[in-house]
Every structure is written in structure tokens, then in C-alpha cells.
Amino acid sequence: MLRIVNRVLLGVTGLVLLLLGGAVLAVGLGANPPSWWIHDSRHDVLLDDAERTRWHDAGWWWPTVIAVLAVLLLLALWWLTAVLRRHRLAEVLVDTGDGEGALLRGRALEGVLAGEAARLDGVSHAHTRLTGRRSAPEARVRLLLEPHADPGTALRNLTDDALTHARNSAGLASLPAEIRMKAVKHRAERVS
Incomplete structure (x- = not known):
């Protein structure tokens, strides 16, 4: 959602600036x-003396200008923190069965999941990232498939092996996953 808002705001801002x-x-x-x-001819200035001093003596002008600029500054700061915020899950809550629970580092689970996915037949490289809440994590898996690999088989092996092992080892009821696959592109080589 935030990515969509970010792209729309950047697109609208860019379009307005480009048109102006x-x-x-x-x-x-x-x-x-x-x-x-706003301009009458090529020799016109952006703000002449009359336009610059028009609201100078009005009591509401400067508080309104300051309030609008403050709101714009707060929106820009919110946007910046939303863009720079970490989207990776730092830890996963593991149910130990005794009512207490334990914390598992998110990077550790990501590394194990990526390593097991990379060892699957037809997978050249795998990258994983955990998102969501620590009590309900979600996995994002990117697979780089070999040219001979069948995507359906690779997907089935990933869900049956790697994701099931990760879910069971962390004691999770479910581990939803978004899986993206891409094929390795080899450059053409001259054979003599």
C-alpha cells in the first residue's frame, strides 16, 4: 500500500513540475x-512588487503561510520515514509449547529458507525476506531458475520441502509466501 502511495505521489509531483x-x-x-x-509575456516576472506586498498588512496572511508550510513539512517527514522504514521482520515468535515462547532471529530463518530453496533441483539462486508480524510472519521468496527447470516442479518442491520445514521448525500454524521466479539468461556463445 505504501509503495503505491509513494509511486502515485512521486508521479503526480513529477507531472505537475514537468507541466509547470x-x-x-x-x-x-x-x-x-x-x-x-500567471505570465503575460516573456519579459514578465514571477511576482511583481504589487503581488508580493498584496497581503503584507493582513493579519491572517503570515499565520496561514506558516501553517501551510508546517503541514507540508510534516507530510514530507512522514513520507521520508515511511520510505526509510525497515520492511524486514527482525524476529519470529516461536511457540515452545510451555506457554512462554522463544524468539528466533528473522535473518536466521531467512538464511535457512534461502539455503534450502537454493539446493532444490533446478534452482540456481534463492533469496528470501520475512515480512509481517512476529507472531504471523510472511515469506517473500525469489527464485532464479536454471534454463532446464520446470517452474511448476520448482514451486511444488519449494512449498512441499523448504516452506514446510521452515513452518514446522518455527512452530507456526501457517507461513504464507509470495514466490517470484525468474529464469537464468545465458549469453549466446559462438561454437566453432
């Missing part, structure tokens, strides 16, 4: 602007 910059450039190069445009 292109319109200002077109007027600067001599195009005739429409009547509602």
Missing part, C-alpha cells in the same frame, strides 16, 4: 500564453 516547467519555458521562448496564465 514546460509551460514557463514555452512562454519564455515566445509562445502566447492563455489569459489565465
Whole structure:
């Protein structure tokens, strides 16, 4: 969800800046602007003296400007922290059966899952990442398949072996997984 919001905000911001910059450039190069445009001709300035001092004596102007800039700053800081936030699960809560539980490092489970997935037939390389909550983790697995590998067989082996072993060893009721597969691309070589 956050990735979608991030992309939409970046796209809209980029589009607005591109349109404004292109319109200002077109007027600067001599195009005739429409009547509602902020510039009248190529020699017009962005803000003249009358426009800059228009609201200077109004008591509501500066508090409104400061409030709008503060809101924009808070939104920009929220966006920055959302983008920089860690998306990887640090630990997994393992049910030990005695009512206490134990914590398993998320990187350890990721490493074991990736190692077991990489040893499957037809898999060249595997990368895993755990997301979600520590009591209900989710796995994201990326597999790089050999050219001869059957994707259906590789998927079945991954779910039957590696994901089942990880789920059972961590004592999880379920371990949902998003699996992405890609085939190895070999460069053509000249045979003589």
C-alpha cells in the first residue's frame, strides 16, 4: 500500500513540475500564453512588487503561510520515514509449547529458507525476506531458475520441502509466501 502511495505521489509531483516547467519555458521562448496564465509575456516576472506586498498588512496572511508550510513539512517527514522504514521482520515468535515462547532471529530463518530453496533441483539462486508480524510472519521468496527447470516442479518442491520445514521448525500454524521466479539468461556463445 505504501509503495503505491509513494509511486502515485512521486508521479503526480513529477507531472505537475514537468507541466509547470514546460509551460514557463514555452512562454519564455515566445509562445502566447492563455489569459489565465500567471505570465503575460516573456519579459514578465514571477511576482511583481504589487503581488508580493498584496497581503503584507493582513493579519491572517503570515499565520496561514506558516501553517501551510508546517503541514507540508510534516507530510514530507512522514513520507521520508515511511520510505526509510525497515520492511524486514527482525524476529519470529516461536511457540515452545510451555506457554512462554522463544524468539528466533528473522535473518536466521531467512538464511535457512534461502539455503534450502537454493539446493532444490533446478534452482540456481534463492533469496528470501520475512515480512509481517512476529507472531504471523510472511515469506517473500525469489527464485532464479536454471534454463532446464520446470517452474511448476520448482514451486511444488519449494512449498512441499523448504516452506514446510521452515513452518514446522518455527512452530507456526501457517507461513504464507509470495514466490517470484525468474529464469537464468545465458549469453549466446559462438561454437566453432
